Amino acid sequence: MSEFKDKSVLVLGGSRGIGAAIVRRFASDGANVTFTYAGSADAAKQVASETGSTAVVADSADREALIKVVRDRGPLDVLVVNAGIALVGDPLEQDPDEIDRLFRINVHAPYHAAVEAARQMPDGGRIIVIGSVNGDRMPMAGLASYALSKSALQGLARGLARDLGPRGITVNIVQPGPIDTDLNPADGPMKDMMHSFLAIKRHGRPEEVAGMVAWLSGPEAGFVTGAMHTIDGAFGA
Ligand code: NDP
Known part of the structure; x- marks a missing residue:
């Protein structure tokens, strides 16, 4: 496929998981893809060599480093902010510095990256942030900071x-x-509890999320904006 032939795409957090699937999808659709990573150099190298994309180390918690990567990439047709972390635990016991770091990665970075990308982005560009169904629903304890961060993306x-x-x-x-x-x-300790909330009784696949990102980035989605797009097997229904 060549839907994104020669389009310039930056994926923040593309070395593993959903971000790596997004990198693979855009690369196989013909885009010039750059992605960032923070800690997983080997995984980043692997994704880059497999897809022909460019890996750049940049911690999303570091605002200046993040902004520099976005600026240096030049005019972007598509920015995808995927990098995100979760901290599970009793909020009364959690380290406030760690919580603030989560907010820098999950909330501040999407804001600053989107604004910086908009400076050079051509008309018709696309900005997509990976939030979570937990922005709408939080049926589990221990994830208040994560839920807060994902709700903030809606604003x-x-x-x-x-x-x-x-x-x-x-x-x-x-x-x-x-x-x-x-x-x-999918085989983690929370599997049974999570699947109890689902209409489709399985974990989703990173490629399924990448497919939604690709559609939102394409020409059919030009009238879709300011919106949340849930892909959750009815977890939050
Ligand atoms: P993973 O932990 O599997 O992968 C996270 C990716 O983000 C890695 O490539 C990692 O790179 C990168 N990343 C993390 N922190 C930073 C940072 N500080 N700077 C730069 N890159 C960073 O997560 P998932 O793929 O599961 O999640 C991706 C996104 O999807 C997140 O925003 C998450 O909140 C969201 N999400 C995930 C769900 C799930 O069930 N998996 C459900 C709902 C939302 P590296 O290892 O190199 O640091």
């Missing part, structure tokens, strides 16, 4: 869609339910 999409709409740039949030990655393995 980002609604607001920025207004700012960038006049240029035809769309801003959307993709909200996955349980997806089989290192973060949430």
Whole structure:
């Protein structure tokens, strides 16, 4: 397929899981893809050599490093902010510095990356952030900071869609339910509990999320903006 032939795509957090599937999808559709990673150099090298994409180390918690990567990449047709972390635990016991780091990665980075990308993005560009069904529903204890961070992205999409709409740039949030990655393995200890919430009784696949990102990035989705797109097997239904 060549739907994204010669399009310039940046995926923040593309070395593993959903982000790696997004890199693979765009690369196989003909795009010039750059992706960032923070800790998984071997995985990043593997994805880059397999897809012909470019891997750049940049910690999303470091605002200046993040902004530099976005700026240096030049005019982007598509920005995907995928990098995100979860911290599970009793909020009364959690380290506030770790919680603030989560907010820098999950909330501040999507905002600053989207704004920086918009400076050079051509008309009709696409900004997509990977949120979570937990932005809408949180049926488990121990994940309040994560839920807060993913709900915050909804405001980002609604607001920025207004700012960038006049240029035809769309801003959307993709909200996955349980997806089989290192973060949430299909055979992990929470499997049975998670599947009890699902209409489709399995974890989703990273490629399924990548498919939704590709559609939102394509020409059919030019009127879709400021919106949340849930892909969760009815986890939150
Ligand atoms: P993984 O932990 O499997 O992969 C995370 C990816 O993000 C890795 O490539 C990692 O790179 C990168 N990343 C993490 N922190 C940073 C950072 N500080 N700077 C740069 N890159 C970073 O997660 P998933 O693929 O499961 O999740 C991806 C996104 O999807 C996240 O935003 C997550 O919240 C969301 N999501 C996931 C769900 C799931 O069930 N899996 C459900 C709902 C939402 P590296 O290892 O190199 O640091």
